[in-house]
Amino acid sequence: MAQLYFQRGMHEQRAQFEHFFRDYPDYGSHQAGYAINAGLETLLEWIDGARFGPDEIAALRSQTHSAGRQLFGDDFLDWLEQHGSFDNINLRAIPEGRVVHPNVPLTVVEGPLAMVQILETALLNTLNYQTLIATKASRLAEAARGRPILEFGLRRSASLGGNAATRAALIGGAAFSSNVGASHAMGLAPKGTHAHSMIQAFTALGQTELDAFRAYAETYPDDCLLLVDTYDTLASGVPNAIIVFDELRSAGHAPVGIRLDSGDLAYLAIQSARLLNEAGHDDAQIVLSSGLDELITLQIFAQINQEAANYGVDPQRLISRLVLGVGSKLSTSDGQPFLSGVYKLVALQDDGWVPAIKVSDTPAKTMNPGEKDTYRIYDRRGRATADLLAVAGEDLSSDAPMRLQHPIDAHQHRDLAPDDRSRLEPLLEPVLVNGQRVSDPPSLEDMRTRRTDDVACLDPGVRRLVNPHTYHVSLTPDLWGLKNRMMAEARQ
């Protein structure tokens, strides 16, 4: 496409593309009610280093037409080598960590047509995945009700994509990760536990699980977290852990806790808590892992609430000791492993911005055309009540009721009286101007705060894990009018 634009003299014509996703992740039996935006800094780092260097140009030059001739002309390749960078693009985006919704532009790129087209795959590859994983992490955080989540997914994540998974999980709701490199890059200490193999190594050499636990306590007296299910959780693992914890306390150290990695986690957590409590270790953490996702976590908490008291264990105190180790199902977004993010041409400059559209027989897939402004509207309680897409430059300061038009159904709209709205917040912020950053990268803490602030502004029905309320994404009457005119024209 870039070569075609080059041959037609269209390659440096300014174009505007929007990145948005079409639907919340739908995990089969349950669909998300909101998403968490992530991946922008990773994309900016990529853009900063992306060039068509000699190796890339040589690789392109070696491509051939079916008829055998060189596929890319020397004139085009020369242009690409000299001008094939992202130095001339402007990029606006919704900041990482914020709550986001379908069909709202998360990233808007403006620049020479050929280069903003070339950016498409890298942009989608980077942003779709991290937004997907940050969203899953936020759902886990909802299910965990304040208890910490440890991200353990690297061994089964998608090759080098595992580092992006860790980054997104840490933004979206995970407290820590066992991924040493990615944690370090985010300025966090990694957190993990030992593996079964450590116990196996000791027993293969004629020693016991207890010997292995003692060795671990000797090496890490203040960080002693023991995996107790190598042979038999309640008959061997927990009793041996208690012996070692007693010894640690006698020596003036506080044991950290145990990890349960198989079996009926709710039942074993209750029974382990009972044994630990009886031995005076009622502050020891209980880390749960093995196939956890948001619904299994919800179920474990419910089962503990229902059953713990039957065994003399206080359910709330037990829950306050839990830590959730979540692996494969977080780092692959099990149930919905990709986000439906797209990157669409919305406008082209030709004596001002000319809007562009793509229609579809599926009404939900017909895009919203043209250059836009985007807002989040808050109600009187300070709750986010809708996201609103407007034609760029529209004046929305009127005191009249504000009409929120459904993006597809002409007959559905909502009129919001001035009293019903407390704030109209622009969502997109400038990020790159002529390829240069306009502000420093946010810290992990900044991104996490955005998430918790935004989630707190959602209606509890939207936050629900199963069958959430639908958050409104609406158009202004002006944008609705533009969309309808262009659809009619395109269909002629």
Place this chain on the structure above:
Amino acid sequence: MAQLYFQRGMHEQRAQFEHFFRDYPDYGSHQAGYAINAGLETLLEWIDGARFGPDEIAALRSQTHSAGRQLFGDDFLDWLEQHGSFDNINLRAIPEGRVVHPNVPLTVVEGPLAMVQILETALLNTLNYQTLIATKASRLAEAARGRPILEFGLRRSASLGGNAATRAALIGGAAFSSNVGASHAMGLAPKGTHAHSMIQAFTALGQTELDAFRAYAETYPDDCLLLVDTYDTLASGVPNAIIVFDELRSAGHAPVGIRLDSGDLAYLAIQSARLLNEAGHDDAQIVLSSGLDELITLQIFAQINQEAANYGVDPQRLISRLVLGVGSKLSTSDGQPFLSGVYKLVALQDDGWVPAIKVSDTPAKTMNPGEKDTYRIYDRRGRATADLLAVAGEDLSSDAPMRLQHPIDAHQHRDLAPDDRSRLEPLLEPVLVNGQRVSDPPSLEDMRTRRTDDVACLDPGVRRLVNPHTYHVSLTPDLWGLKNRMMAEARQ
């Protein structure tokens, strides 16, 4: 764990770990009946470059105990900096591209305990994902019945993991990929089509879909593949493509074909074929894309077989023109986005190899202990009938019936008379000896040939996409005896 081993003087004790997966990918309504091994070369490249350099050591030195002291001792870090490489490991593996089954070791690593433990996450991260994706690609190839598959998944794959997805898809069943860089690395030309944005750009500037198609044909007269669903597939896209194809033929070029990317793909393929045939373009390819996976492909082929003749289109001729563009659902293994691969300590050297075990309340999760030999047994027809795990060094050359013991159920076994077996094939091959490769990397063609040869040796029931026969993975009576003795000991 490595520091603990170091402090106990166990860090350089030779250990043997096995990598295997527990279950075939299960995509919800349908589980795979075999898997395709992939990822080994990527792992070997990683191993070759992996070192604890000054940056890594400094990062580790900055980690602290909960009590604030330095977590890793200087003596341990010095050892890691000097000896923390994989120069002393031996690695055996089943070659990439081969059909593989659960609980059979795919990779066996032997070396100093600390280093083979440190290798775990990188090994699993690399091998689990590529085996998962190669398996999905092989299923798509089964569904496509010889028609080519193009891998289009990069925009929604897992960040940088998308390159591994392309590699694995090309090994497992995809003919080509639109991923330019990963295709180039595999020695293949990339294949793709233009996007909707190209049509949109022309129409935004007052031109038409036909103008855009003509421009594409002018730039790529011998590679003209047109995306026909930007506005209306049958009323606009296909008729405009036919005009351009007529013009190309008049100028002496052969048009390639069209791509359908939305709507009822089977119906639109039939109707597009009808229009193309009527215009004399009965050799134009029809590329289908949009949410394809193996079951949707199966359904499209079935629908074409049932309905094409009603519209005067020969179903077999239409199918012979199809090309399948498969994106997100291939590169994320939709339905089952991770493989249950694990890495378990099976033996430790201490006056010879001492077997190690981990038991579990879930019998299927109790591993097979000890150093092993592994074989594939072929029946008289040359079909693979079972994989067999034996104690290392067992003599299986006897003419007596060979007992194949079920790995969990003591009462299930099969006795295979000498006449019923045509070949006993060792599965593991030496790959690294003292960290050095023993042979050159295989070509893509080598890996693809292994796959097609192995798949051809499977029972058709095992290849079935839905509800396949269960392939047997069995133990020799000697290995079964060892496993049972060790389970009994571990439970005491």
